[in-house]
Amino acid sequence: MREIQGEARTIKEMLKGRKYAIDYYQREYKWERKHIQELINDLTSRFLYDYREEHHRDQVSEYGHYFLGPIIISSKGNMDYLVDGQQRLTSLTLLLIYLRNIQKERSDQVNIDDLVFSERYGEKTFNMQVPERLACMEALFEGHQVDGNEEPESIHNIVSRYHDIVELLPEEVTGKALPFFIDWLTENVHLVEITAFSDEEAYTIFETMNDRGLSLSPTDMLKGLLLSNIDDPTKRTDAEGMWKKRIQELQEFGKDAPGDCFKTWLRSQYANTIRERRRDAIPEDFDLIGTEFHRWVRNNSTDLGLASSSDYYNFIKNDFDFYSKQYLRLLEASDDVIDGLEHVFYNAEHGFTLQNILLLAPIKPADSPEIIRLKIRLVAIYLDILLTRRIWNFHSIAYSTMQYTMFIAMRDIRGLDPEPLANILFEKLERQEENFSDDGYELSVHQQNRKYLHRILARMIDYVEKQSDMPSHYLEYVNVTGNSHYEVEHIWADKPDRHKDEFSHPNDFQEYRNYLGGLLLLPKKFNASYGALPYNQKLEHYNTQNLLVRSLHPLSYDHNPGFTNFINESGLPFKPHTQFKKADVNERHELYRQIALKVWDPNLLKKELTSIENPN
Numbered sequence: 001m002r003e004i005q006g007e008a009r010t011i012k013e014m015l016k017g018r019k020y021a022i023d024y025y026q027r028e029y030k031w032e033r034k035h036i037q038e039l040i041n042d043l044t045s046r047f048l049y050d051y052r053e054e055h056h057r058d059q060v061s062e063y064g065h066y067f068l069g070p071i072i073i074s075s076k077g078n079m080d081y082l083v084d085g086q087q088r089l090t091s092l093t094l095l096l097i098y099l100r101n102i103q104k105e106r107s108d109q110v111n112i113d114d115l116v117f118s119e120r121y122g123e124k125t126f127n128m129q130v131p132e133r134l135a136c137m138e139a140l141f142e143g144h145q146v147d148g149n150e151e152p153e154s155i156h157n158i159v160s161r162y163h164d165i166v167e168l169l170p171e172e173v174t175g176k177a178l179p180f181f182i183d184w185l186t187e188n189v190h191l192v193e194i195t196a197f198s199d200e201e202a203y204t205i206f207e208t209m210n211d212r213g214l215s216l217s218p219t220d221m222l223k224g225l226l227l228s229n230i231d232d233p234t235k236r237t238d239a240e241g242m243w244k245k246r247i248q249e250l251q252e253f254g255k256d257a258p259g260d261c262f263k264t265w266l267r268s269q270y271a272n273t274i275r276e277r278r279r280d281a282i283p284e285d286f287d288l289i290g291t292e293f294h295r296w297v298r299n300n301s302t303d304l305g306l307a308s309s310s311d312y313y314n315f316i317k318n319d320f321d322f323y324s325k326q327y328l329r330l331l332e333a334s335d336d337v338i339d340g341l342e343h344v345f346y347n348a349e350h351g352f353t354l355q356n357i358l359l360l361a362p363i364k365p366a367d368s369p370e371i372i373r374l375k376i377r378l379v380a381i382y383l384d385i386l387l388t389r390r391i392w393n394f395h396s397i398a399y400s401t402m403q404y405t406m407f408i409a410m411r412d413i414r415g416l417d418p419e420p421l422a423n424i425l426f427e428k429l430e431r432q433e434e435n436f437s438d439d440g441y442e443l444s445v446h447q448q449n450r451k452y453l454h455r456i457l458a459r460m461i462d463y464v465e466k467q468s469d470m471p472s473h474y475l476e477y478v479n480v481t482g483n484s485h486y487e488v489e490h491i492w493a494d495k496p497d498r499h500k501d502e503f504s505h506p507n508d509f510q511e512y513r514n515y516l517g518g519l520l521l522l523p524k525k526f527n528a529s530y531g532a533l534p535y536n537q538k539l540e541h542y543n544t545q546n547l548l549v550r551s552l553h554p555l556s557y558d559h560n561p562g563f564t565n566f567i568n569e570s571g572l573p574f575k576p577h578t579q580f581k582k583a584d585v586n587e588r589h590e591l592y593r594q595i596a597l598k599v600w601d602p603n604l605l606k607k608e609l610t611s612i613e614n615p616n
Contacts, residue, residue, distance in 0.1 A: 006070075006194045011092060012186040014071070014193065015115040020082050020089065021129045029090050029133075029154040029161075033351060034256070036164045039091060041353075041399040042066070044173050047184050048400055049277070051177055060183045070192040079129075085191070090128055094140070094162045095169075099182055101143050102174060110182040116141065133158065166448050168351065170398035219247070219258045222294040226316055231309040239316040246324050253331045262293050265323040268360035269414065270304065274407045286407055322365045326372065330356050333376075337475065340373060343380035349455055349478065350387055352397060354406040358383060361410045362421050374418050378608055382425040385600040389434040391452045392443055392596070422605045429602040436596045443589070444514040445488055454478065454488050457521040460595045461548045467570070468547060469562035477521060477546070489527045491518045491535065491552075491580055498534060502582050512582060517589030520549050535580040552577050570598065 043066065050063035071085030082089065096116050103109040117126045117137075126137050136155050139146045146159050173181040223243055230236040250257040266289045273284035288296045297304065306312055333341040334348035334355075347355045362375045387397050396402075409428065413421055445453050458477035466472055479485050492499070492513045496506040503509035512518065522545060530538050543553040547563065550556040554576040557564060567574050573591050577584045 006192055008190050009193050010187055011189050011191070012115060014089070014191055015093070015096075015127050017114065017118065018127055019079070019125065019129050020073075020086070020127060021079050022082050022086050029087065029157050031087050031091055031157060031161055033161070033164045034254075034353075035087070036091060036161050037168055037351060037353060037399070039088075040095075040165065040168050040170075043185065043189065044170055044181075044398070044400045045403075047177075047181050048172055049281075051180055051184075053176060055180065057180055057183060060180055060187070063184055063188055066189045068189060068191045070194050073193060073195045075195050080195075083196075086128070088191070090158065091161060093127060093137075094158065095165055095185075097137075097140050098162065098165050098169065099178070099185075100141075103178055103182075104143075106178070108179045110179050110186075112182060112186065115186065130154070163451065164351070167451055168398055170401045171396040172401060217259065218292060218294040219262060222262065222297060225294060225298055226312050229306070229309060229312040232313070235309075235313045239313055242321060243316060246321070249328060250324065250331075253328075253335075257331065259293075261324050261327045263290055264327060264356045264360060265320075266293055266296070268357045268410060269323070270300070271407070272411065274404065277404075318365060323360060323363075326360060326363055327356065330359055330376070340377060341380065343377065343384045346455070346459065347380060347383050347387060350391075350397060350452065352383065352387060352402075353399060354402055355380070355383055358406055358410050358413070361414045362416045364415055371418060374608065375416075375421060378418065378422050378425060378605055379413070381604050381608065382429065385429055385602060385604075386432065388456060388596070388600050389432060389436065391449065391456065392436055393434040394443075394449070395434060419609060422609050426602050426605050429605075436593050436600070438590070438593060443516040444511070445516070445519055446514065450488055451480075453516070453519065454480075454486070454521065456596070457488065457519065457548075458486070459599055460592065461521060461546045463595065463599045464551075464566070465547045467566045468560075469566075470547065473546070483525065484523055486521050487524045487527065489520050489522045489531060490514070491520060491538075491585075493532045493534070495532070512585060515585055515589060516592055517585040517587070518580075521546065522549065536578075539578070552580075554578065572598075 046064060046066045068088060069085075071089065072083040073085075074081045074083050093116055096112050100112055100116065115127070126134065126141075128137075132152065133154060136146055136151070136158055140159075140162055146162075151159070223240075227236055227240055227243075230239060247258050250261055267286055271285040271289055274286040275281045275284050283291070285296070297306075301307075304315070306315060330344060332338065333344035335345075337345045344355070344359065359376050359379050362379065363372055367375070390397050412424060412428075416424065455478055458474055461477055462472055462474040476484075477486050480487075490513055492509075494510075494513070496503065496509040499509050503512065520542075526541070526545065530541050539553055542549050543555055544550075547556070551563075551574050557574075557576065566572075572594055573587070575587070577588070
């Protein structure tokens with residue numbers, strides 16, 4: 001019997017020239033957006049902790065290392081079978097494919113092709129040997145658009161997670177730092193490869209490492225810390241019962257929800273410091289709560305007012321009960337549109353995981369339900385405006401980019417009453433560098449922002465339709481699955497020859513075609529039927545779509561009092577377009593910009609206060 005082997009390996013050592021098979025019974029790739037987001041946040045945060053613009057690339061070898069956990073392999077014959085680790089290796093492969101694609105035109109590109117595939121007799125074989133994934137992986141590798149909506153589970157998830165990577169990878173690592181980041185990722189990020197030489201051995205290792213009885217989560221350890229300090233057996237039993245009930249409620253949103261709840265609550269109410277962005281900086285409150293909140297509570301018990309048995313009891317029965325209940329409410333509002341809390345859903349749709357820390361910050365246990373709801377709404381509106389302005393200006397909203405800004409905002413608004421809360425949030429927006437500027441028409445669609453623009457267009461359509469006395473169809477517009485899902489589409493078909501009178505070069509046409517003013521939100525099946533037609537032939541079909549699309553057609557202004565009244569009252573520059581030239585793109589862009597100024601108006605914060613003061 002051969003010995004079980006374990007060895008630390010870099011990403012490069014794990015993937016270069018290696019091939020991995022997956023047994024039929026565990027083939028599905030199941031990672032969700034939150035898993036990719038956590039991976040990217042962890043990797044980029046660790047890299048940016050050491051990276052400096054003045055560094056030379058050879059200094060990357062001195063950067064800190066990062067451990068991604070164990071990979072369990074069953075080596076059978078000439079093939080390595082993944083028993084545990086296919087989720088991480090597939091996700092890392094998707095990240096490497098994207099990093100390869102975005103550096104194609106750069107002079108400082110790092111060759112990482114051999115970490116993704118090898119070629120023999122003209123055929124590509126990828127490091128993960130799963131035949132049903134081949135076409136999908138090859139298309140992503142070549143930079144082609146892939147629609148995985150009607151594909152098997154693994155293919156759908158692979159395409160979705162690749163798009164998540166496109167959205168979530170922060171601009172700090174995709175600019176000048178890109179070759180440094182690739183070097184660090186491939187050379188300084190490690191896994192432990194555990195190799196057994198039979199399935200029985202491999203699965204014994206797997207089961208042992210995943211035996212829940214052998215490891216306590218931070219939530220379990222915090223529970224033990226708090227309950228062990230309650231002397232009264234009756235109170236301890238009461239507190240434990242309440243704890244179990246709430247943890248079960250949180251777990252309905254996912255196994256990570258309880259831990260995320262504690263991190264969010266403790267950060268929002270108690271974190272006063274955060275690690276500085278320098279090489280020798282040490283983790284502070286915000287960072288320690290995020291990694292070991294149970295230890296942080298133990299080490300900061302005095303600051304938390306935990307001295308007597310009754311303090312620990314009240315910490316569970318009052319504080320934990322209150323903030324976990326509010327956290328559950330935020331999870332519900334993030335999953336579905338709730339009247340009055342719509343902006344929580346909008347921000348969650350952008351994948352902005354820092355939102356809940358800010359939403360909990362001003363809330364106090366003594367607040368009435370009405371005040372709690374108002375505070376959440378004020379902060380969610382502020383975030384909605386902040387994030388949309390950044391997206392409009394091509395600025396990242398990734399975790400690593402926004403973390404420090406959100407920490408400062410969280411600390412500034414902690415415990416505030418509604419009026420000072422609204423005022424400070426308004427002032428922050430007034431000082432924000434990004435806005436819906438009118439100095440050009442540069443906002444355009446590209447691979448990284450297509451999903452963001454999809455949601456922005458959906459919000460603008462929803463605003464126009466509701467202001468025109470029509471029901472909301474927002475959830476229909478942001479749906480990205482099924483046969484009737486919507487997509488960002490171009491008004492101009494991809495036919496540069498039709499526009500030679502205004503564009504002497506196809507590249508100039510393509511650039512203008514992608515501008516915001518030349519985009520619509522349409523059902524995918526609509527574009528499949530009419531997308532290639534000239535504008536004058538598509539126009540009559542536009543009149544059957546959502547109101548923002550219909551506004552291109554002259555008939556949308558006839559016998560439509562709700563719409564015409566809205567135009568008159570708002571002063572928005574709506575007009576029909578019987579042809580669509582460069583000037584029309586510019587006019588539509590200006591219309592979209594002015595709609596954005598109304599949808600994402602900071603004065604909404606003060607209107608919220610007025611509506612509470614004058615409910616009638």
